[in-house]
Amino acid sequence: MDSKRLIIFVLLSVGILFGWNEYFMPKHAQQQAAKTEAAASAAQPVDGNKLTHGQRIRVKTDVVEAEIDTVGGDLRSLKLLKHGAAEDHNQPFQLFEDDAKRTYVAQTGLVAASNPALPTHKTVFTAEKSSYELNGDKLEVKLTAPDANGVKVSKVYTFGKGSYEIGVRYDIVNGGTAPVAPMAYYRLLRDSQAPEGEGRFAHTYTGPAVYTSEHKFQKVSFDDLAKGKGDYAKTTTDGWVAMVQHYFLSAWVLKPLDGKSVCKDERACRFELSQTGGLNSAAALVDYAAIAPGKSLSVSVPLYAGPEEYNLISKVADGMEYAKDFGMFYIFASPLFWLLVKLHALVSNWGWAIILLTLTVKAVFYPLTAASYRSMAKMKALAPRLERMKEQYGDDRMKFQQAVMEMYKTEKVNPLGGCLPMLIQIPVFIGLYWALLASVELRGAPWVLWYTDLARPDPYYILPAIMAATMFLQTFLNPPPADPMQAKMMKIMPLAFSALFFFFPAGLVLYYVVNNVLSIAQQWFINKQIANSNKAALQS
Numbered sequence: 277m278d279s280k281r282l283i284i285f286v287l288l289s290v291g292i293l294f295g296w297n298e299y300f301m302p303k304h305a306q307q308q309a310a311k312t313e314a315a316a317s318a319a320q321p322v323d324g325n326k327l328t329h330g331q332r333i334r335v336k337t338d339v340v341e342a343e344i345d346t347v348g349g350d351l352r353s354l355k356l357l358k359h360g361a362a363e364d365h366n367q368p369f370q371l372f373e374d375d376a377k378r379t380y381v382a383q384t385g386l387v388a389a390s391n392p393a394l395p396t397h398k399t400v401f402t403a404e405k406s407s408y409e410l411n412g413d414k415l416e417v418k419l420t421a422p423d424a425n426g427v428k429v430s431k432v433y434t435f436g437k438g439s440y441e442i443g444v445r446y447d448i449v450n451g452g453t454a455p456v457a458p459m460a461y462y463r464l465l466r467d468s469q470a471p472e473g474e475g476r477f478a479h480t481y482t483g484p485a486v487y488t489s490e491h492k493f494q495k496v497s498f499d500d501l502a503k504g505k506g507d508y509a510k511t512t513t514d515g516w517v518a519m520v521q522h523y524f525l526s527a528w529v530l531k532p533l534d535g536k537s538v539c540k541d542e543r544a545c546r547f548e549l550s551q552t553g554g555l556n557s558a559a560a561l562v563d564y565a566a567i568a569p570g571k572s573l574s575v576s577v578p579l580y581a582g583p584e585e586y587n588l589i590s591k592v593a594d595g596m597e598y599a600k601d602f603g604m605f606y607i608f609a610s611p612l613f614w615l616l617v618k619l620h621a622l623v624s625n626w627g628w629a630i631i632l633l634t635l636t637v638k639a640v641f642y643p644l645t646a647a648s649y650r651s652m653a654k655m656k657a658l659a660p661r662l663e664r665m666k667e668q669y670g671d672d673r674m675k676f677q678q679a680v681m682e683m684y685k686t687e688k689v690n691p692l693g694g695c696l697p698m699l700i701q702i703p704v705f706i707g708l709y710w711a712l713l714a715s716v717e718l719r720g721a722p723w724v725l726w727y728t729d730l731a732r733p734d735p736y737y738i739l740p741a742i743m744a745a746t747m748f749l750q751t752f753l754n755p756p757p758a759d760p761m762q763a764k765m766m767k768i769m770p771l772a773f774s775a776l777f778f779f780f781p782a783g784l785v786l787y788y789v790v791n792n793v794l795s796i797a798q799q800w801f802i803n804k805q806i807a808n809s810n811k812a813a814l815q816s
């Protein structure tokens with residue numbers, strides 16, 4: 277019976293670990309705020325999968341290369357110079373792009389019922405230059421829209437040194453004869469394709485997300501958008517709207533951590549997620565105060581577009597650390613990742629930090645693991661008696677089970693004692709799995725020898741091979757199953773499961789290898805203790 281429970285336990289653990297593709301966060305029903313017809317129209321993506329192209333304005337800083345299209349003043353291309361592409365690590369990773377294969381861009385626009393000529397994502401802007409390069413700490417790129425019935429509008433991008441935050445400011449001067457009350461939309465538009473380098477066995481969430489201080493982090497999948505579903509906060513006074521993918525995100529921030537919210541009240545800002553023409557839109561809509569004739573208004577909303585590095589995103593806005601895809605095990609993964617960052621600060625190497633983290637977690641759970649291994653060692657010591665009892669009772673299963681339970685009672689052995697302590701640890705182990713899987717900090721991080729990128733699979737499969745060997749060795753330390761078929765399964769399962777590790781990031785496999793080696797050492801030591809104790813008891 278114990279071997280059956282062990283098999284079920286292992287299958288359940290692996291199923292939870294590798295088969296959990298949807299993550300559920302607390303969601304709150306919201307009434308959709310009333311929208312003007314102009315706002316509803318502005319929030320819809322353009323028709324089709326292609327965007328109109330104009331002149332491209334190229335911008336280069338120390339961390340990004342950007343291309344801004346004069347049509348709409350859209351940010352159409354963004355390359356992250358400090359992060360290599362998944363396929364060719366010598367080339368920069370491209371977050372935003374607009375070509376025949378992919379669409380992922382950042383758009384903004386203005387609408388007003390009293391002035392339909394305000395610039396939208398379809399308006400053609402003019403720029404002072406066709407290329408810019410950051411030389412100091414800050415760089416501004418100014419685009420000018422055509423005169424809109426006396427209203428002059430400039431769209432200004434601000435890039436900073438070493439920063440993935442891009443300021444997007446509208447300077448509006450009302451030279452007309454009537455007040456203008458503009459509504460701005462800030463939108464991320466992308467297709468539903470999986471991001472570059474998405475693993476087959478290490479799937480993470482890709483899609484839109486919103487965050488508010490009241491309702492926290494909420495995700496709506498592309499599939500739900502296609503079906504017109506999705507429960508998320510529609511109105512807000514703060515927060516951000518984002519497109520999230522493995523390692524990277526883009527987000528329009530309504531309330532920066534070091535600034536004030538652009539929402540003047542709870543009806544001033546709205547989130548709208550939608551899908552039209554095969555393109556997914558994640559938008560924030562902001563109502564601004566009316567601008568009287570002869571007056572002006574400058575409004576700015578920052579765009580973060582870069583890696584999900586904790587030290588960066590935690591300084592952009594409240595709750596942005598939730599964008600690191602820890603899923604439903606965030607409560608366990610977050611403190612483990614925090615500890616990993618602290619350990620990295622001590623050793624300055626993510627590989628050694630993972631090893632130290634594994635040692636720490638193993639030490640914390642030593643009492644529970646020891647209790648499990650003691651129970652398993654006692655069960656292993658009773659295995660010969662179980663075999664003799666099986667021969668004694670033959671096909672009389674009831675008498676056999678009664679004799680087995682009586683033996684467990686006499687020897688004070690709990691057949692579940694080997695599984696229960698392990699079950700308690702499962703959420704922590706899964707949390708650690710997601711903490712390592714979602715850490716962009718491991719991307720491109722070297723360890724030793726040929727391990728130059730802990731986020732990629734082991735190029736020579738050395739760690740997966742060691743993992744398979746340790747899993748196979750553990751079968752000899754566990755109690756042998758009474759059923760020959762189960763015994764064969766217990767020998768085959770390590771080989772079958774270890775095959776998955778050939779496709780896993782090396783950083784993840786490193787954790788499991790170190791954990792298995794420590795487990796084998798601890799289990800061997802406890803088995804030796806039990807054997808010596810039994811031997812001493814027999815001699816006395």
